[in-house]
Amino acid sequence: MTKVFADRIDIDLMVNGEPVEARVPAGQHVIDFLRQELGLTGAHASCEHGVCGTCTVRVDGASVRGCLMLAAQLDGADVWTIEGLSDSEAIRDLQEAFIARNALQCGFCTPGMLVAAEELLAQGGVPERAAIREHLSGNYCRCTGYEAIVDAVETVARQRAGQVQA
Amino acid sequence: MINNQCWESVDAEGGQQMKASPGGYARANDLSHAMLLLASAEGMGRVLAGGQSLIAAMNMRLSTGDMLVDISRIAGLSGVTDQETTLHIGALTKHAEIGASPLIRKHAPLLAEAVTYIAHAAIRNRGTIGGALAHADPAAEFPACMLALGAVLHIHGSDGERSVAAEDFFQGLFETSLEEGEILTAITVPKAEVNERQILQEIARRSGDYALAGLCLVRRSTGHRISLLSVGSTPVLARNTMVQLDRGDIDGAVAALREEIDPPSDTQASADYRRHIAGVLLRRAVAQSRGDAA
Numbered sequence: 041m042t043k044v045f046a047d048r049i050d051i052d053l054m055v056n057g058e059p060v061e062a063r064v065p066a067g068q069h070v071i072d073f074l075r076q077e078l079g080l081t082g083a084h085a086s087c088e089h090g091v092c093g094t095c096t097v098r099v100d101g102a103s104v105r106g107c108l109m110l111a112a113q114l115d116g117a118d119v120w121t122i123e124g125l126s127d128s129e130a131i132r133d134l135q136e137a138f139i140a141r142n143a144l145q146c147g148f149c150t151p152g153m154l155v156a157a158e159e160l161l162a163q164g165g166v167p168e169r170a171a172i173r174e175h176l177s178g179n180y181c182r183c184t185g186y187e188a189i190v191d192a193v194e195t196v197a198r199q200r201a202g203q204v205q206a
Numbered sequence: 207m208i209n210n211q212c213w214e215s216v217d218a219e220g221g222q223q224m225k226a227s228p229g230g231y232a233r234a235n236d237l238s239h240a241m242l243l244l245a246s247a248e249g250m251g252r253v254l255a256g257g258q259s260l261i262a263a264m265n266m267r268l269s270t271g272d273m274l275v276d277i278s279r280i281a282g283l284s285g286v287t288d289q290e291t292t293l294h295i296g297a298l299t300k301h302a303e304i305g306a307s308p309l310i311r312k313h314a315p316l317l318a319e320a321v322t323y324i325a326h327a328a329i330r331n332r333g334t335i336g337g338a339l340a341h342a343d344p345a346a347e348f349p350a351c352m353l354a355l356g357a358v359l360h361i362h363g364s365d366g367e368r369s370v371a372a373e374d375f376f377q378g379l380f381e382t383s384l385e386e387g388e389i390l391t392a393i394t395v396p397k398a399e400v401n402e403r404q405i406l407q408e409i410a411r412r413s414g415d416y417a418l419a420g421l422c423l424v425r426r427s428t429g430h431r432i433s434l435l436s437v438g439s440t441p442v443l444a445r446n447t448m449v450q451l452d453r454g455d456i457d458g459a460v461a462a463l464r465e466e467i468d469p470p471s472d473t474q475a476s477a478d479y480r481r482h483i484a485g486v487l488l489r490r491a492v493a494q495s496r497g498d499a500a
């Protein structure tokens with residue numbers, strides 16, 4: 041087959057604020073790249089066809105399904121995973137609210153859930169509970185029944201809007 | 207549909223089944239580069255836009271050996287522009303951008319409303335309108351919207367540009383009039399008239415799921431346009447229903463609608479149930495069109 045198509049692609053990107061260079065197989069998705077090549081095992085691969093949301097990471101400022109983007113497409117991208125968001129303390133209040141409200145049990149969904157929730161919170165204001173549920177509707181949690189997650193997100197929205205003390 | 211096939215392929219393959227296995231990857235810099243890449247792929251070329259359907263299908267090994275032509279970074283194929291009587295929507299415009307676009311909200315509100323029903327935020331952040339139309343899932347919202355709005359699709363091929371009316375574009379289950387090596391570049395939709403009403407009604411079991419059935423209603427000075435999703439192998443323009451509605455006969459319209467669609471029975475819903483809810487959705491849409499217009 042013609043050489044214009046590569047089965048290994050060189051990419052140059054930022055991950056959690058650090059520059060990364062890699063050569064990736066054409067079919068590798070972002071989650072396998074992050075987990076297997078970079079050792080960033082926070083976000084998970086589960087359904088691998090876009091349904092469960094446990095692979096949610098932030099790419100160029102937006103939440104994306106890590107299983108529905110190829111690593112080859114990350115050239116020039118700015119990627120943030122739960123590891124970077126934790127280390128930078130960017131979502132510390134949200135993580136504390138999850139713990140305080142028992143918004144996680146096994147924790148499998150949590151890295152994706154936090155990235156999705158932070159995207160909503162970053163829009164500012166205090167979203168309605170229905171809007172929080174809607175925004176998180178693509179992130180499955182098999183443990184909590186969601187109520188505590190919605191509580192935690194709502195609490196942080198109020199705190200950030202200055203409506204309650206942290 | 208994809209889901210059902212998925213489990214078969216998982217059983218058959220075992221082990222590393224959920225991994226994509228394309229033949230190769232190339233990123234297109236611009237449209238002519240993309241055309242060249244497709245031409246050099248010896249029939250195995252496959253356009254990669256948002257990847258929200260294609261990568262899922264590749265992970266499930268429904269599609270293997272594709273020579274991927276990644277068009278997602280091509281500048282100029284994205285965004286919404288005002289062209290006096292029409293809106294021009296680049297094929298790479300993402301679902302989330304359509305939902306947020308002031309031009310769309312003002313002149314083609316049906317599309318903004320459709321976005322709220324499509325999948326989930328993270329998928330809407332990458333999925334593109336061109337990808338959704340080229341994919342031609344009969345359960346998808348945008349194809350039905352194109353029929354209701356009377357959109358025109360602009361296609362780039364080796365012989366240059368051609369334009370196809372939405373009614374001629376959708377040809378079968380996941381099948382369109384796009385030929386091998388062609389790229390859908392843009393869509394134009396007429397701008398809504400001052401008193402035009404555009405409404406989308408659908409029923410899904412959970413937020414973001416594909417609809418059990420859905421209906422678009424457009425009412426403009428020339429009459430009604432009604433289209434449906436999830437009631438057949440393609441999105442459907444319900445012509446007899448439109449005639450009845452233009453006469454003001456709602457009961458006649460509901461009867462005509464149930465007559466002119468031929469929905470499938472599957473694990474989600476029976477044909478009878480789909481036919482029933484199509485009529486319910488029509489009544490809701492008409493009531494909404496009257497209430498809000500008053």
Ligand SMILES: Cc1cc2nc3c(=O)[nH]c(=O)nc-3n(C[C@H](O)[C@H](O)[C@H](O)COP(=O)(O)OP(=O)(O)OC[C@H]3O[C@@H](n4cnc5c(N)ncnc54)[C@H](O)[C@@H]3O)c2cc1C
Nearest residue numbers: 090255256257258259260325333334337338340346347390
């Ligand atoms: C969990 C989940 C739920 C979803 N729910 C919904 C839903 O409720 N409603 C809905 O409408 N959609 C839904 N989708 C699909 C989503 O909207 C996709 O974004 C869309 O179907 C495909 O767009 P894309 O840009 O991602 O295309 P891709 O996945 O990149 O491509 C899809 C197909 O179109 C071709 N193609 C893409 N762009 C072009 C082009 N410009 N010219 C020619 N061919 C092209 C590709 O070759 C491929 O065959 C869902 C997806 C997932 C994963």
Ligand code: FES
Nearest residue numbers: 086088092093107
């Ligand atoms: S692993 Fe990506 S959505 Fe389930």
Ligand code: FES
Nearest residue numbers: 145147181182183
């Ligand atoms: S905490 Fe277990 S899946 Fe959500």
